[in-house]
Amino acid sequence: MISATSAPKLRVREPGLPRFAPGVEHYRVLGGGAVILHLFAGDRVEVIDREGRQPCEVAAFAPGTAGSGAKPDLAALGLTAKQDSPGINRLLRGEIGSDDWLAGPQVAAGLRKRGIPLGVDKVARLLDGDTRPGDKVSLRAERDVDVIFHAAGPGPNGDMLVDGDNPPTDLSVMVHRATIVPAASVPLPPELGDLVAEYRVDARTARSYEVREGQYIQIIDVQGRECSDFVCFDARQLQDGRERGLDLTTTRTLTGQLYPGPGLASKYFDLDMQPLCEVIRDTVGRHDSFGLACTPRFYEDAGYPGHVSCSENFNNQLDGYGLARRPGWHAINLFYNTGVNAANAIFLDDPWSRPGDYVLLRAMKDLVCASSACPDDIDATNAWNPTDIHVRVYAAHNTFSRAVAYRMSAEAEPRLTRETAFHQRTSALTRQFTEYRGFWLPNRFNNAGPQAEYWAAREKAVVMDLSPLxxxxxxxxxxxxxxxxxxxxxxxxxxxxxxxxxxxxxxxxxxxxxxxxxxxxxxxxxxxxxxxxxxxxxxxxxxxxxxxxxxxxxxxxxLHNLAVQGPKSRDILKEIVWTPPARPRVDEIQWFHFTIGRIGGYNGIPVLVSRTGYSGELGYEVFCHPKDGVAVWDAIWAEGQKHGMLPLGLEALDMLRIEAGLVFANYEFNDQTDPYEAGIGFTVAAKGNEEFVGREAILKRKENPRHVLVGLEIDGAEVCGHGSCVHVGRAQIGVVTSGCRSPVLNKNIALCRIDPAYAAIGTEVEIGRLDGQQKRYPARVVRFPFYDPDKLKPRS
Known part of the structure; x- marks a missing residue:
């Protein structure tokens, strides 16, 4: 909460537990998207406006079967059809697509299964007008009915204008079932595609199965907080009498992760260094890829002789494939929350996984597989309560996006990693992407690489995707x-x-x-x-x-956006952005101002262009609706080629922003640092804004600072990055927040949070490596920003 006086009474928060009481289900309707639900007679539904001013359009159909044609039945909810819904009809026709699990293909598949027609004349509309966040409408199903809930956007296409409108935002649908099913019968998440087979792995057991090359394996934690060990073997090698299964040491070596750590590798290999499977999706993020499946000895040494184990269950399941029995199996320990501490000792903690969480793998060879529902009930591995695992195998012709789940907070619903409006163009130039706050962004581009990208930004122009903002x-x-x-x-x-x-x-x-x-x-x-x-x-x-x-x-x-940065950025954009007479032209925009115009003339693509950036150079950001992303990229790229433009990835951006002294979340600042400690004290209008939250605390901290942000120049060739300790003598007096090799200065530099006693320009310090004592690099405090400290470039 905002203030201590308004904070609720604290309670123990536990990971992975169901958020709602039995019989209560929650569904997130993405802004502009929809969900389809089957309601039984007596079920009660609440439709909640999460952010305000977000209407909900509803279509309902009497249950039908595929091909039979379901009939509209809003009366089952006590509603009357009153208006057209372009959004629902686009959905019914399959024109709305998304890889998110609550919209797009899964909704379309649900419609086909239910025999719902490809169009509807009228729909009901709820939550109209100036609703507040949290406003809701309650409905009750008088009989069984299939219902579509759509978070409608403004205008016929549901799109927001770039100059600020009322964007479609999320709704919540809470279903209170009239009949409560037991926890063991909790519904599984919707199928992702065309199924080949599915298997239930009962608690404390294991199950073997075969998968063909190219098929997908979805391993689902049914009730949450349940470890599932996974093993697989090259089926063709087994036919020839050779055992070639998962080898975790080989996998770590080939993926460059020699030290074990929580999480999944991108691919898993056998002893011959041949890939067996690859990870496509992971909705949890916390797994163990370095331990054995639980063994009889583990339980015996803990005082539980005869306790069932995953390894013995695998022995029994795989015996028929000619695999020799083992005391312990190399396995991927899915949903198992373990790690390695500072003393290099393995530890475990409560699992993170929640009901319906899953990992999706793709078989890279014909495989013999086995999955367990771990029987461990003597520690926190399965939250002391072993439950079921469910396995689905999907046909190879399915197409699934690569994704992990992103959560804004512990209570928030997960969203799968999505592509930006410009991904079609950036993915044609590189395959090196990283997940950044729920989106895929390129790290570097083919052929040129970070150094060339950097110099293009300093001398010519670059274009970069910053849509995750x-x-x-x-x-x-x-x-x-x-x-x-x-x-x-x-x-x-x-x-x-x-x-x-x-x-x-x-x-x-x-x-x-x-x-x-x-x-x-x-x-x-x-x-x-x-x-x-x-x-x-x-x-x-x-x-x-x-x-x-x-x-x-x-x-x-x-709103997705491109950054166009570099000395030639103005020359590029002024040629392609048209602005009306009442708005400034691109070449007239002053620093930290914006204009609204179009690319392609009076009837062109609407864009907002701001003179802002994150490079320390003259630069702009161009905002557009995602549907126009490819056309906007193409226009900027075509004009940019006349000026030597290159695409810019995250690696080169990091060098640019460190040289320019620009701060980054969880590096230079976090919830423990105030703006002065973060090096952006200039943003505090202490005399012009007496109202802002935290003002009194910030000014008090300013008078007695614990740390200040400084620049360091470092002797030696090794880059000293985030987390490196800074010393005077034996004592640590600071920590490096960001560091890089500066191409323009031809030396190693760093931003450092340091004790104020050592913050004076010219102060000699040392940066520690290894244990901080055995290896040291001399460094000195210097003025920062390192590059263009008076910010003449972006002002030019």
Missing amino acids: RKFEVLGPDAEDLLQIACTRNIRRLAEGQVVYTAMCYPHGGMVDDGTVFRLGAERFRWIGGDEFGGKWLRDLAEERGLKQVWVKSATDQ
Whole structure:
């Protein structure tokens, strides 16, 4: 909560437990998307507006079968069809696509199974008007019915405008079942595609099965917090009498992870260094890939002789394939929360997995597999309560996105990693992507590489995908008051068309996030930050302060953006962006201002262009609706080639931003550092904004700082990166927050959080490696930013 006085009584929070009582189900309806549910007679439904101003359109059908044609039946919910729904009809026709598990292909598959027609004349509309976050409508099913709930967007296509509109945002649907099924019968998540086979692995048992090359294996934790060991063998090698199964040491070696750690490898190999399977999806993120499946000896040494084990269960299941019995099996310990501590000792803790969590693998050879439902009930491995595992095998012709699950917070629903609007173009230039806050972003590009990308930014121009930045529309008469309270800057001085860089802080002075505020009108603002929690923070703050006439609406899925940076960026964009007479041209935009125009002339693609960036160079950001992403990239890329433009990946960006002294979340700042400690004290308008959250604590901390951010120049060739300790003599007096080899300075540099007593320019320190004592690199405190410290380049 926002303040200590309003905080609820604390309680023990446990991982993996069901969030709702038996018989209560929760479904997230993504903004612009839909879910389809089967309701039984007597079931009660609550439709909840999570962010405000989000209508819900409803279509209902009497249950039918595929090919029979279900008939509309809104009356089963006591509703009347009143208006058209372009969104639901696009969904019914299969025109809305998404890889998220609550929309797109799975909804379409559900429609086909239920025999629902490809169009509907009229739908009911709920939660219309200026609803508040948390407003809800209750419905009751009078008879069995199939229902589509759609979070409708504005206009006929459901798309938000780039200059700020009312974006489609998420709804929650809570189903209270009239008949409560036992926990053991908890429903499985929807099928992902066309099934070949499925198997139930009962608690404390194991199951063997065969999978053909190219097929997919989905291993599901049915009730949550249940470990499932997985083993597999090359089936063709077995036919020739050779055992070639998972070898975890080989896997770690080939994937460059010589030290064990929690999580999954991208591929798993046998002793011959041949790949057996690859990981496609993981909704948990916490697994053990370095231990054996549990063994009889493990239980015997703990005082439980005769206790059933996964290894013995595997012995019994695999005996028929000619595999020799073993006291312990190399296995992937799925959903098993173990790690290695600072003393290199293996430890375990409560599992993270929740009901319905899964791992999706793809077989890279014909495989003989076995999966267990671990019987361990003597420690926290299975939360002291072994339960079932479910295995599904999908046909090879299915196509599944590669993804992990991203959660904004422990209570938030997971979302699978998604592609940005520009992925079609960036993926044609590289296969080296990394997951960043729920999106795939390129690390580096083929042929050129980070060094060339870096020099293009310094000397010519680059284009980079920054779509994962979280965007929130802050709308209404109380919007300015809310941002004045939330931000350390004086938002009241912000003019229309202007942007300001600011921080948001907790009451104790630690930072929530940094970001920019755009003023699009008298009552329309846009917050752009790195963390999705920023939107929730603003909504909670509005509620606490009684600001009823403000809405904070998530717009990340409606606005994707490219950064165009470098000395030639203005020359590129001024040729392709048309602006109306009432708006400044691109070459007229001042630093930290924006304009609204179109690419391709008067009838072209709508874009918002801001003179902002994260490179320390002259630069811009171009925002567009995702449906226009490819066309926007193509226009910028075509003009950029005349000026030597290259694409920029995260590796090169890191060098640029460190040289420019630009901070990064969880490196230079976190919830324990205030803006002054993070090196962005200039964002604190102490005399212009007496209202912002954390002001008193921040000013008190400023008078007695624990640390300050400084720049270091380092002797030696080794890059000293995030987490390296900084010493004077034996004592540690600081820590490196970010470091790199500076191409333009031709030396190693770092940003460092240091004790104020050692922050003076010229102070000699040492950076420790290994244990911090045996290996040291001399360094000295220098002025930062290292590159263009007066920021003449971005101002040019």
